[in-house]
Ligand SMILES: NC(=O)c1ccc[n+]([C@@H]2O[C@H](COP(=O)([O-])OP(=O)(O)OC[C@H]3O[C@@H](n4cnc5c(N)ncnc54)[C@H](O)[C@@H]3O)[C@@H](O)[C@H]2O)c1
């Protein structure tokens with residue numbers, strides 16, 4: 126089995142990169158995890174633990190770790206990217222030509238501005254000869270690393286690449302479903318982070334489960350409305366990378382975006398909330414980018430507007446909640462309209 130697996134690289138030694146690399150190593154895939162810090166790399170190689178990002182998780186001893194980016198990429202066929210969106214292009218710019226012919230799979234759930242670019246768009250720009258896919262779904266790193274039964278989605282119009290990813294990553298604890306809607310899968314993964322901040326905020330303010338259910342369901346309507354406007358397939362949002370990821374991120378205190386919201390609800394400033402987390406919460410930047418895009422495109426996104434007003438326009442929370450709760454009450458289920466590609470306005 127080991128001999129049949131293609132060699133793989135994972136770039137990014139945080140929570141998700143380490144988790145993915147370890148899952149691959151456990152599958153007998155020859156895998157090298159690239160990260161920048163030599164001391165951290167040495168510690169992982171020596172102790173088989175990433176004590177900062179996955180404390181207490183014993184990593185497979187076959188997992189190789191390197192700080193040499195080009196050496197990591199030599200001879201591999203698949204490259205998973207788990208670099209925060211803020212550094213994504215910078216890393217790609219160093220390695221674009223070296224990715225020619227390889228399968229490059231982004232797992233990063235963010236959006237680049239200017240241009241409202243998905244991470245896979247950046248891969249296409251910086252590595253035009255790579256084969257491109259994205260991986261997204263309800264995938265809390267710590268649970269996956271601990272072996273929790275999990276499902277994810279690999280999306281690409283390159284069906285052979287989807288099969289290769291299913292082959293190396295699928296296991297008894299991880300099911301990897303395929304999709305051809307790369308844009309929808311990627312958009313779902315980025316957008317849900319914004320609603321997780323709202324959900325964490327509501328939880329820490331003592332709001333009940335009715336409220337949380339309303340938030341998640343209206344979030345799904347709102348993100349689907351935006352995605353359809355942008356050309357994604359609405360059905361994608363009924364799958365793992367849509368409602369699946371929205372649920373886990375809005376429900377789990379493990380979610381870093383939820384944690385930022387929770388801290389905000391306790392009265393911490395945005396800066397304090399992000400600093401206390403000490404890890405990536407992509408939803409903060411996505412909120413800015415998304416609000417701007419929704420305004421430009423004229424897409425009605427009351428939850429996004431409300432959170433933006435609280436975080437960046439100094440509007441008091443009670444005033445924003447009052448505005449949301451007194452907005453015109455329109456349709457519950459918009460999916461029929463989405464499917465006909467004539468989205469209704471308003472909720
Ligand atoms: N953690 C999860 O549960 C999870 C699950 C699915 C997807 N993701 C996505 O994966 C991406 C990475 O998140 P994470 O959870 O691994 O973040 P993290 O905060 O746990 O780790 C980020 C890592 O990126 C590294 N990094 C930062 N700047 C870098 C640069 N310029 N070059 C190389 N490395 C750099 C940091 O050193 C750190 O190791 C995010 O977009 C996130 O949305 C995370």
Ligand SMILES: O=P(O)(O)OC[C@H](O)CO
Nearest residue numbers: 262263264265380381382
């Ligand atoms: O911890 P978060 O909020 O970045 O979410 C992690 C994953 O995206 C959940 O699928």
